[in-house]
Amino acid sequence: MNGRLQRIWVVLRLLAALAVGWYFGWAWGVLTLGLHAAVLALGFVQLRWVNRPPPAWGQLLRAWAREVVASELAFAWRQPWREWAEPDHLPANAPHGVLLVHGFSCNRGRWNGWMKRLREQGVAFIAPSMEPAFGSIDAYTDEIEAGVRRLQALTGRMPVLCAHSMGGLALRAWWRKYGAGHETPHVITLGSPHQGTRMAALGLGVNTQQMRLGNAWLGALPGLPNADCFWTPCDQIVNPAERAILPGARAHRLDGVGHMGLVHSPEAWKVLQEALRAPSLQTALAGSSFNTPRRI
Incomplete structure (x- = not known):
């Protein structure tokens, strides 16, 4: 659904730019296309008052410039038009598996860059486009479980779970429902609102309500025993910035990067590698002289 909505949005933007250019001159038409960048700038400026300590103006400017490119790549190209350009990769005898979980208002095309690189490495991966687009985050858990089980059957080990934004909450909801049947996974979250975000108050849909600050659904979610959380003080979506840090997880701070740009960070890719x-935990325990009970 998100892909269809974004295709409509791209067409409307182009039609608006053509109409303005026709009536007022083509320079104005080009500027109309740039309104997205102007609105995006407001999201970064407000971080000077939201985050403490505030990010420097230079960091915000750098993050904004990168975010303009990253968001246009995602919402004007990969997600509306290239959702299935990189199909799931399930080669026989693959040694490793990765499950890629997108965030709010996105689809699997969000991960096209990572999927291409994983395919070149011979790593198996599954990237679902989670539906319903504006439904409860709990509704995504069955599809996550199906992907985990399929990768486990193929590789013989627990896959690495990677999530952007809301996807991190979907993994925690999955862990609450299905965690007792699995060994502990290695989870990597990029800009996930683990403690909510003030920006969710502006959104529509059940899933945005579940991301609001202080809501009961979010407060009842469990943590993740083995997680790396990437966050940035220049996150225009998840703020205050520290809300992207899951208590007990390994936190990785990135400066001069916006919310969508986190998926392009070489630091996150390095942690995945x-x-x-x-x-795997199962292999490590099999090679040890004793077993340690696992807590869930």
């Missing part, structure tokens, strides 16, 4: 090289 390290996770893929690490032995």
